[in-house]
Every structure is written in C-alpha cells, then in structure tokens.
Amino acid sequence: xxxxxxLALGFGVALAPVNLMYALIGALLGTLIGVLPGxxxxxxxxxxxxxxxxxxxxxALIMLAGIYYGAQYGGSTTSILINMPGETxxxxxxxxxxxxxxxxxxxxxxxxxxxxxxxxxxxxxxFVAAFSPPLSELALKFGAAEYxxxxxxxxxxxxxxxxxxxLKAIAMIxxxxxxxxxxxxxxxxxxxxxxxxxxxxxxxxxxSVAMGLFGFAExxxxxxxxxxxxxxxxxxxxxxxxxxxxxxAWPAVLRGTGLGxxxxxxxxxxxxxxxFASYALEKKVAKxxxxxxxxxxxxVAGPESANNAGAQTSFIPLLTLGIPENAVMAxxxxxxxxxxxxxxxxVMTSNPTLFWGLVASMWVGNLMLVVLNLPxxxxxxxxxxxxxxxxxPAILLFCAIGVYTISNAxxxxxxxxxxxxxxxxxxxxxxxxxxxxxxxxxxxMMEENLRRALLLSRGDPTVFVTRPLxxxxxxxxxxxxxxxxxxxIRRRRADVFAEEA
Amino acid sequence: xxxxxxxxxxxAGLLFTGIGIAAIVLASQYQLGTAAKMGPGYFPRGLGMLxxxxxxxxxxxxxxxxxxxxxxxxxxxTCVILGSVVLFGLVVEKLGLAASTLGxxxxxxxxxxxxxxxxxxxxxxxxxxxxxxxxxxxxxxxxPIWPIWLASNGQAPAWIS
Numbered sequence: 001x002x003x004x005x006x007l008a009l010g011f012g013v014a015l016a017p018v019n020l021m022y023a024l025i026g027a028l029l030g031t032l033i034g035v036l037p038g039x040x041x042x043x044x045x046x047x048x049x050x051x052x053x054x055x056x057x058x059x060a061l062i063m064l065a066g067i068y069y070g071a072q073y074g075g076s077t078t079s080i081l082i083n084m085p086g087e088t089x090x091x092x093x094x095x096x097x098x099x100x101x102x103x104x105x106x107x108x109x110x111x112x113x114x115x116x117x118x119x120x121x122x123x124x125x126x127f128v129a130a131f132s133p134p135l136s137e138l139a140l141k142f143g144a145a146e147y148x149x150x151x152x153x154x155x156x157x158x159x160x161x162x163x164x165x166x167l168k169a170i171a172m173i174x175x176x177x178x179x180x181x182x183x184x185x186x187x188x189x190x191x192x193x194x195x196x197x198x199x200x201x202x203x204x205x206x207x208s209v210a211m212g213l214f215g216f217a218e219x220x221x222x223x224x225x226x227x228x229x230x231x232x233x234x235x236x237x238x239x240x241x242x243x244x245x246x247x248x249a250w251p252a253v254l255r256g257t258g259l260g261x262x263x264x265x266x267x268x269x270x271x272x273x274x275x276f277a278s279y280a281l282e283k284k285v286a287k288x289x290x291x292x293x294x295x296x297x298x299x300v301a302g303p304e305s306a307n308n309a310g311a312q313t314s315f316i317p318l319l320t321l322g323i324p325e326n327a328v329m330a331x332x333x334x335x336x337x338x339x340x341x342x343x344x345x346x347v348m349t350s351n352p353t354l355f356w357g358l359v360a361s362m363w364v365g366n367l368m369l370v371v372l373n374l375p376x377x378x379x380x381x382x383x384x385x386x387x388x389x390x391x392x393p394a395i396l397l398f399c400a401i402g403v404y405t406i407s408n409a410x411x412x413x414x415x416x417x418x419x420x421x422x423x424x425x426x427x428x429x430x431x432x433x434x435x436x437x438x439x440x441x442x443x444x445m446m447e448e449n450l451r452r453a454l455l456l457s458r459g460d461p462t463v464f465v466t467r468p469l470x471x472x473x474x475x476x477x478x479x480x481x482x483x484x485x486x487x488x489i490r491r492r493r494a495d496v497f498a499e500e501a
Numbered sequence: 502x503x504x505x506x507x508x509x510x511x512x513a514g515l516l517f518t519g520i521g522i523a524a525i526v527l528a529s530q531y532q533l534g535t536a537a538k539m540g541p542g543y544f545p546r547g548l549g550m551l552x553x554x555x556x557x558x559x560x561x562x563x564x565x566x567x568x569x570x571x572x573x574x575x576x577x578x579t580c581v582i583l584g585s586v587v588l589f590g591l592v593v594e595k596l597g598l599a600a601s602t603l604g605x606x607x608x609x610x611x612x613x614x615x616x617x618x619x620x621x622x623x624x625x626x627x628x629x630x631x632x633x634x635x636x637x638x639x640x641x642x643x644x645p646i647w648p649i650w651l652a653s654n655g656q657a658p659a660w661i662s
Binding site: 051091124167168170174175177181185187188190193216220223224296388392394396399400401403405406409413416420421424425428429430431447450451455457459461 | 509510512513516517520521524527528531532535536537538539540541543544545548549551552555556558559561571572574575576578579582583585586587590591593594600604605606607610612613614615616617620621624625628632636642643644654656
C-alpha cells in the first residue's frame, strides 16, 4: 500500500524527537497567541513566522503547522470563555459555546471542541494523504497556460466564496498582485516600484504585509470599541463530558468532519466556510432547531470539527497545486519560499520527507493539542483575565521584535507600520484584506506563468482558451463570477422596481 | 449634481484608481516589450489598467447605490500604536532591548482610554525582563540589552552571541 508507506515515511520524520519538540513548541505558542482576544490565526502565524527562520525546512513547516492548529484551538477557547472571537472561523463557536459556558458547561464545551477537532484531524490527515498524490500527478501535466488559468480560478474562487463586496475584493487582489511584484524582476533584473529605496529591491516581506494588515489594524480597530468581555472562567470545572452529551455530539462531529474535509478543498474554503456550513447543517438536521443559540452541544461539536478538518484539507491545494486558497495558506507560501521551497506538485517528488513529514505532523499536532489543553486550560483562562489594555502593548512588542529580527532592519518595522496604516484604511472602507494577501503571494508566479505561456504561443492570447484544461478552468472561474453577479442584478432590478412602485 | 451615496465605495474606488494610475505611470518607465516577449513593464501596466477600471466602476457605482457612512477614525490611537512600533525599530539598536521595550509598552499603552501610568510602567518592566530573557538569553538574538553608551564605557559587553 502506497498510502501506508507514505504515512510511515511521514511519521518517521514527524516523530523524530527534534520535530516532535518543534511541533510541541508550535502548538504551545500558537495556542498562547491564539487565545489572546482579537488576534486571529493570520496575525498569530505572521507574528511567529520569524521564529522558524533559523530551523531546517522540515522542522520549520512542522512548527508552523503546529502554530496554525494551536491558533485555531486557542481561538475556540476564547470564543467559548469570552464572547469575543479572535477569528471568523470560531465566530460560530461563540453562539452555542458561550451559552454553554454561561450555563456552567464550559468544561464540556471545551472538551467536545478538543475531541471533535482531534477526530476531524485524524480523518483529514488520511484525506490529505490519499488525495494529494493523484492531484499532484494531474498538476504535473500543467503547462504555464494552465497554471495561469488555475491562479485566475483560485483567486476568483477565493473572493466569490468570501463575504463582502465582490468588486472591492477583486480590486484588492489586483492591488495585492501589484504589491507582489515590487522588487527585482527575475527576468530582466530591473527593480520595479522601489522608489529608490534599496530595501525594497528584495520585495516587500510577507510577514510585514500580513502582520500590518491583520495584526496592527486589528489592534487599532479593537481599541476604538469599548472593552466588553464577560469572562466565565470561574465556572470551568473539569474538562469532561457526560455520556448523554457524548451521544448527542458524536453524529455532529462526523457530519462536521465530512463537510469540513470537502469544503476545505475549495478555493476560498477552509476553516471559516466549513464552520459556518456545518452550523447551518446541524441546525437543519436537528429535531429541535430552537435549541441552537441557547447552548446546543451540536452547535459546538459540528463547527469545531468542521473547521479543523477544513483547516487541514486546505493544505491540499497548496501542497499539490501550489495555490493558496485562503490567507493562512498564503502565509504558508511565504514561509515555504523563505526556506527555498517552491510550493507545487514537485514538492512531493523532490522533497518527500518534507511533504509526508508535514502530513504526519498534522496528526501529531492535533494529538498534542488535546494533550496540552487538558492540563493547561487553567493557564489559558488566567491569560484571558488579563485586561486588553495590558495585552495589546505586549502583542505589539512581540510583533515589533519579530519583524525587526527578520533581518535586524529598522526599515522592516517601518514597512510593517505602513501596512498597518493601510490596513486601518481598508477596515474603514470595508475592504477585506485576505484577497490582497492572496494576490500578494501569487503576483510573481502569475506574471512568470503569463510570460511563459505567451512566449510559447508567440504572443497569441488564445492559448488560454485553446488548451482544454486551461479553458475548463477559465470557464469555471467565469461561471463562479456569474453565480454571484446574476442574483445581484436581479436584486438590483427588484430595487429599481420597488423604487418605481 | 451627483451625490455620493456610498462613501465607503466612493473613497475605496478613488484609492484604487489612484494606485492604478500610479502603477501605469511607473510601469511606463520600464521596458514594455510585446506579448510574446514581455518586458518588466508589461504585467504591471496591465494590472494598473485593470485596477484603474475597477476603481472607476466603484466610484461611478457609489453615486447610484446606497451605503453606510465611513465610521469615525481615532487618529490618536492609530498614531500612537504605529508610532510606538516605529520608534522601537529606530532606537532598539542604540538604547538596547530593555529600554526600548519599556518605552514601547508605556507609549503604546497611552492609546487605550483606560490608560494608567503606574500599571503601564510595571507591565513595561515585566515585559522588558521577559523579552531579554526569551529573545537574548533564550533565542540568542543579536540585540544589545543595554544602551550602547553603557557598553562602550568598558562595562559588561552588551552583545551576547
């Protein structure tokens, strides 16, 4: 069995003591930062990314994956205990999880979130191992034209499924692509958009973009609102669930895992979409939907399993096609590039220990989270009781040290602050920053593939529609757009008629 | 007379159009090339044109569809937060990690409406200790702990390798 051989290879890497240690450190740090209110996984990963620079590529990616799962889990803890989700994917968990906590069931909510996530993680790991090889084989047949069309599909798909204005999201992608090509052009050696600043000839750092847009901007906008948190920490007694609760929750865990695994594959999918979809599904299949929002355990079990499954399977498009489908995966591209790994189908063949080690470490990371969070929950609760006015300067401090030490350069810090300013502008104008980050990491790749495709076709742009695979992908992208635009037109027409009436 | 009905989209559109035009202008300084042999200016110019069009559509549309007002902007907290980080980046090499950390924490704390000086200083001292412990003693980062003039006076070497 190939699958078993691959997993055996992977576990050989992931269970090496040094990698186990980095997975543990990653999960611990990820949870620590993820627990902080108002800090989502993207900001968490951006903050902790510099700590992995000095490591071997395998260890670095394993640690990053640990950070990601830790951040996810920390986010759920925050939403259950205080009604302030650090990230959109656990916003759903707030609905019933916080209600459970208010009813003195915080321990059960935390336990089912951990166990559901762990179960989902186990299934999703196998899913990743099974689906990656065939997909990457397909991807190896791709030429430059197919890659360009795939990126168009990936980018448009990511914004179609996200919320907010479509037009603004597309503009944000284009802006991101432009930011992505700042620096030296690999083909001509010309430095572009650097405004004579020597530091910019290497391009803008992905950590600066992510930390500024997601971290700093979040802190600044959080400060504008009044602090209102109701911590129910005192009510956490023992992290266990009763038999009845277990019986009620496990079908939801199964459904959430299945739904999350599939939705994680879609561009724009991943943790957030999975948890929202799962909550809707649980509400639909429930005998008594009115219990939802009042502390239904299924409302925690389903979305928590789904978001973990989705978080994991969203690695598939990244590892096999090299296309990040959400902001977290975009950061992973940045991290891989820093370690000189070009994400894409060749990773599996040219670097099998890294690939399978990462897959296996997903499972290890999930196990660690369960093990960690049972004894450490008391510590996270203490952390949550620290007021925001003390927390945010500390978050800023670690951001500043992290950015500064990337290359001991003041310029990096200023660049991050500038991105933070831009981030606040975007918040005020209701422009989602995630599409910008996607465009940013894909910019150079997209230009390169466009250039190569047109070079091979001698400048004939029809190459994108005459190659069947490329055509299929462009048609998919176009139909996704139509799906969104048509209801809009219909609604607009309805509005017009309403005005006339 | 056109009225801005959707201020968020209007200003976002202006921003995108401005960036798009700037990209076109800047890209025209680089060699354009042809589709078959693209120069460094080809792709950015295309992106610039696309962004200009998208921005213009947003602007035009904002005159027709209704939207909510742009929320007020707390300039002071924005300046303090970003300023404290920039200041840290500027002085950390000269003042050392300990003093820079204290400065960042206290200065950044003033952005909160619930700022308390004593608490901020205490937390600054705590995090200065923690940062030195974690980053210099633990992770062995190449940063001075103490201000540079103390180190040059023949005191304990501030650079820990």
